[in-house]
Amino acid sequence: MSKDKGVDSNRRAIILGGAAAVAGIAAGIVIGGNAFPRTITQVQPEVTTVKQEETVTQTATATTTATATTTSPPTTSQVSVGFVRQKVANYSQLQVGTPVTANYMGYTVYIVRTGVPSVGGVGPNGDVVGYSAYCAHLGYILEYDPNTRCLLCPQHFSQYDATAGGMQVVGHPNQYLPQLILEYDESTGDIYAVGFNRLVYGTYNTAAQAPSPSMGES
């Protein structure tokens, strides 16, 4: 598989939508079907009715000499950002070893039943886990290997253990893979995500930059 480094505009599409774009990139990828229901929105952090709130104050930076391309510095404002509670899957969709591609606050995630009790796992067998779909090295889209129960990056071959909290087996990331913190509703089988436990690739403020910050529930 060749990597065309000059063109990256269509790679953005991988993250934010388009199952077809994803399928076209790598063979062997196991993905869900219609997991990208939302359109891309500008990042406009707004106050939402969420259970946890966190206040972020952005201060004006004391800008000194800058060249012609300077834009106006950020102004002081109070914004509240936080993760939302969002349904990402239902237990009935899940077969052991076959991940479902879902969307949590606009970020592509994989929900999978590993088949063994796993760190951060929910569900009747404690084996439902969710992870960011982007490698924590340079952000390429990951693939799930049911034989090893790992998420593998086909770009440079980083390998993360989905049963061990996204710990790297081998590979090049600067942190473990961000894992979704999940909740399981026994009565309905619904699986909710309430946040990531680490910084998601490509973001500097994962909750605040969520492409679809307030998703509500479907």
Add this chain to the structure above:
Amino acid sequence: MSTSTSSVTPATGPSVYGAPNTKVPLPPVTAQRYHVVCRFCNVSCGYDVFVFPVGEEGGPAKGQNAIVYNYIDNVYGYNLQGHYADYTQPLAPLSANPPTAIPWIGEGMVSKTVTYDETTGTWRPVYILEIPSSECPVNEGNYSTRGGRNAQRIWSPFHDNAAGFRIYQTRIKTPLIRWSGQLQPVGWSYVIEVLAQILYYYITNETFTYPDPVGPAGVEVMAIRSDHGGGMGGGMVDDLMPGLLLHTGVATPFIRPHNRAAFSAETAAIFDVTGGGFINNLSMLDISITDVMVMVGANEYATATINLIQHIFDNLRGVTQKRKATWFESGEPTPPGKAIVVDARPSETAHAVAAAVGCSLEQAMNGTCNVDSNGEPQVLAVQVKPGTDAELFNAVAAYIYYTYPDVVNYFINNVYQGSAAKANGFTFNMNNYNLYIQYLQSKSLSEWLSEAEQITGVSQNIIQLLGDMLAKPKMGSNGQQYYKRVLIEFEKGLIWSANYTAMHALGDLAVIVGATSGRPGTGIARSFGHQEGAAFPVPPPPPWYQQLGLPLNQGRVTWIPMSQYVPQQLQKQGMEVNAQNVISFIKSFYQNYTNTLVPQSHQYNPIVDYLVYSGYGKVLWAFTVNTYKQTMAGGKFVSTTNNRAQLLQECIENVLSLGVPSTSTSSINSSSPYYDVNSVSATIPNFPTPDQYAQAVISCLSGSNKTPGALFVVGSDVVLNQNGILETAAHVIIPNATSNGETYDLRWNGHDRRMRLVEPFMPPPGIAMPTVWVYAMIAYRIYQLLQSNGMGNSPQAQRIYQAFNPIWQSLTNNMKQNSQPLSLIPQFSENYFDYNWFAIYSDIWTYYLANGPANFSWWPYGIAVPLQFAPTSSTGWASVKLFYLMLARTIGVQLPILGATCSGAVCSPSELTKEGVMQACSQGGTITMYGLVNYFEPVLQSQFRVERITIDCNQAVTVGNTVLPLITRDVIYVTPDQVQSMFGYSYDDLKAAVVNTLNPFPMPYVGILAYASQQQSKYKYWVNNGRWNIIWQSGFVDFQVPEIYQRVPFAIIEMNAQDAQNEGLENGDIVMLYNDWGTLTGVVWISNTVAPGSLFVAMSFPTSPGANQLTTPTIDPVSDNPMYKWTWANITKVGTLPPEVKQQITFAPVQFNIPSSSSSSSS
């Protein structure tokens, strides 16, 4: 919206309901910006460092943050002129690579700590970001799992920075003296006085006198010291300092580097083949365009990560096809490259390289990976039996010679003896080449193939495929045939294995396939371990040279050059110098070593470990090494050194008699008061003054309390914990500033020889000081002692003066103030902030590095500054001022520097500080530096490639207070007659500094040797050893980082699945490995990177020793190198991990191919 919580099961594990949002601070435009290279491996990726106060973060839009590049790379083809990063949208995959060039700042890249504001005199909290640089041509924004966590090795007093806090706890912050069961802090004056007195004693007593000007030498002093890019990251200046003190000041012959037991040349065989120290002779450009990338005993996935996943992958995946067309002949095919991985196990590299082109490991191993129209696979993974590589290379060479004689003759006649080579004066040793061919022809092809199959375990089919890939010409669409461009990198799989013989056989093969032809895309080099950057005066030879009839004033024999030695010996014995006699002589030379266990190399080049075991020596100086983990037969070294150090400690504390009954103990049971009153009442000494301490040490080593075997151990290092030599043996410990962030240094990399200046961006912890200061002060004090004892004109005083005076002067001249006079030597301050370090390093660069050989001509053994090149005092390296490298950021320049020019205001900074340099640049001007691309090219070809780095201050971009000149990189062709006008010296000067001869010579497979072969016959499993990609060296800055510690919390033994099944072992079982040299206990991990019948054990683990508990003191008797890879052990189960621990760590097997699945499910 259902919010009923009663039926909700929260996740198990480390979760918190409503996760705290993770965020990282963007650097503001006002951030201070520094340029460094990574702390870790040989690739030496470029990192941009940003330091800014907590609370002053930047914004995501262009121009709101400090991630700005100003660089044009015309070699790889990307333009980042005036490039501002935009973080407003979540980044696309691979955004760090050009042309997008926006690096994602992950958690591992952020530290929160404190730094000192010199203007206000206060410490303030700051964020420090260490971000892989998208403009650096080495990594192009890419990074490894080590470098991506660079920032987590920065010391921090904040306990919410877990890694930084632990680093801070483990850093050595003051000098330490072992006393009363503790390591007690003392001041600089104390420790300098102690060390000066003891070294003074040993250069004036118990010495051996060398011819003038060396004089009496401290032969009772031994040193283990990183000589380049070692534990601290190291670099030319850091590592120069112990060299000046110990090699010249003390003039001891008994020096060894950090990773091997003698002052040996790891790649002696390649030196012999190429006529010089040309072991790093190619470039990343060549790697990215080669037709056939050969990796021998080099697990680059783990050990040279970015070289593999950026440059080699680009090549294999076809990204560089256009680039190839630039440098190949017109009409020459430019297909995606091929790769050959030769190793004794199916390493991660074999897996990754196969997967990168869409193949499974099995396909790569059986020759069916992407087979082309020539019948050649794209990736071939060749698995050899341990130590048998020489046989493989000779068999492949024989196949090539028999099958493609025209290809071989093309290189021999049309390149090495072609018109350009002849015109340029290249010499090709036809006599030795003919011996080599005689050897290849001594067996028929089928004899070679079947013998090699039997010895190496590689099938005949694969041997032939290997030969086809290397030598079968490419067919152009124009019907013309083109010779393959072959590039070979080899590393410890050869170096610590059969070393001389295997490496020589590889070098011979490289000659006949044109890897040494100097064409773009060719070369044969080491992959290296750590970065490079060495400078040291060469130490004297051992005193017994007299008895060998060798001179004492002309340097030392570092290895036995077999292509000279063997014919000489044959002639002495009246035998004909033919291939058969040569081969038979070499085999019996090695067999003789196995019979006697005495390596002939030791008499020329002493093996320091052997001396320690023999009870020799009084002082052991350990400079930034962890020999307790990193030497052969490590357990034995630990036991011996501890014992010897303890004998001294007991003596100096006068505790030898404590608890030892002086009379019969039966009286205790029989008479009142039922204990020995005198024993109880005996007090122990007060903490001594420096004088008392030093005199006690000397007395216990050599004086009235002389204790046989006692050894005084000095440690000079950065991290204390997990380094057994410091924790358990060292009597005195010196705290060093690290050349990763706390002081300047100069380093260059493998694969590219790119030299960069690394800048300090924070102060050292406690009162740690740069080695420049520490060693200069010790030397100064010794000099004072010599003067005050009437020896001011002695040879000892003179050599210390010659070695150090330029540094004493520079420290004095560049001391801004003396706010904290060192009480021992009050004219020098002991305050780190009182010095203008950049000016001091500039002086050191000019005197010791750029002009080192000229300035050290007084020292009979010379100064070694690898790749140094300065035909006059104003050319080559000497045409460069250190501030040129400061402005060159992470781009630097390839070595050797061929020349440099400067014009405009930038050339004269008003002061030699970072501010002064940037200020000068802001007023305009241009600097141009030239470096060599490939060492084989200048004399073998009619023109040679030169890298040109242009630093243009007229097109600078200013971000806050940082001036970023526009840097442009080109590669141009230069001809021999242009050298004089371009660079100011003659072509002959250049020719002498590059490869100007080739010398192949037959070298057979000689089997497993000495102690290693004893273990092989007694114990079951071959214990292969090497690196994990997440562990760096001894793990000295790994165990503090939570994610790294979690991944490798103990020693892990990798096993093949079949072997595990046979032994009844499972993942998580605790096993003990044992042989005659030690034991190692660790946890089983069943991995498909291990060959059957073998194990894989890291050379070190962060919190435990590794394979060296089992390695043997076997040494290559020709090259003096340890054969670490050769050891065997048995395995026995001793337990199993508790389930809660087992769950915390991954035992998933390494697997880079997923069988494709057609099923999918929808949500």
